[in-house]
Amino acid sequence: MSTDPAQVKEKYRQLVSEINQDVDRIRQEYGKYPCPTDCFQCCNNTSTIPISEVEARDLQIGLNALPRQIRLHIYNKALKTIKVLESKGFTSDSMVKDSGLEAIDIIKGQSYGQCPMLIGGVCSVYEHRPVICRVWGYPIDNGNELACCRKTFIGQRRNFNPVKYSLYWQKCKTLSEDLGVFKKTPACYTVLKLIDTK
Template sequence: MEAYRELVSEIQRDVERLRVEFGGVPCPTNCFSCCQNTATMAISEVEAQDLKIGLERLPAQLRTHIRRKAERTIKKLEAHGYSAENIIPDAGMKAIGVIKGTPEGECPMLIAGVCAVYEHRPVICRVWGYPIHNGNELACCHKTFIGKRRQYRPLNYTRYWNECKRLSSELGVEKKTPNCYLVLRLLSE
């Protein structure tokens, strides 16, 4: 976990570099749209271990609220034939289609528009909103850096994700878990 904390520090430095170059936070105030369709996003084990710390620090009432959200999402996904295993191959992209735009599509940890585990959120949540290098592609939220994406050196998301995979493998768990299933697991451990 020490190596993961170093990775998070590196990401924070890289994000700060872009923030300074851009002249501030690129997201509109009070926007949390990117948390609204993330119930099936794939999370690696090393990120899960950090999330667990964040969840354990929450009051019991919030943990219960998060657990119920995750359970409602899983119930809806399973009614459409999904499971923790068959969601992962495309990183949850197809499965989110059946709950997109509904309360069940939301990240279980989003409460009243605020991330309940902000200091412990997964890597993608730390970088989304900034231009990221993802494989051979440049990706960015459609609401930020409009018309300016190529003017900045993007965040090296490929490296961050590869490091997550490497550290997860050191923990003995290579498989990723869809967000809602992971949250339920972490709150049950």
């Protein structure tokens, strides 16, 4: 049975606040932002990252707030990615099954590999970005391993209590299931579904 979407939305906002506090904690201990201000390398090769339903619903708020011209631009970027991937035999389901591992070889370094929501080197949905985008750049607990961007916290990753990413992702999964949705969707397909082109 699905939970009231308004309740799930509120719980997701609480989760985002918890994540922000966890990230702030490390930033304060570190004493500065870990990323160079002009870097957006991690938004490349992310057009197929899996997005949960609860993240998608928040993303929709950000996308709806954009001017139509930008929405159309994002839509067309996502469509281009999908066309390329489908011409190679990929589907939304096949990518989610292996977390996009095979598809990454196709999109890596290509224009259609870039997150459709990156516009001119800036995240167009920053306040509503998915959870991984909120934590990447900091040392994160990714289940059985400590993960971190190769460009940040070099030689210092183990000096910090990692951001509890694995727990946050689990919470997203549970909240999505509360909405009656059990499957994740690659970012390009998520965007295509969410964007109002009118």
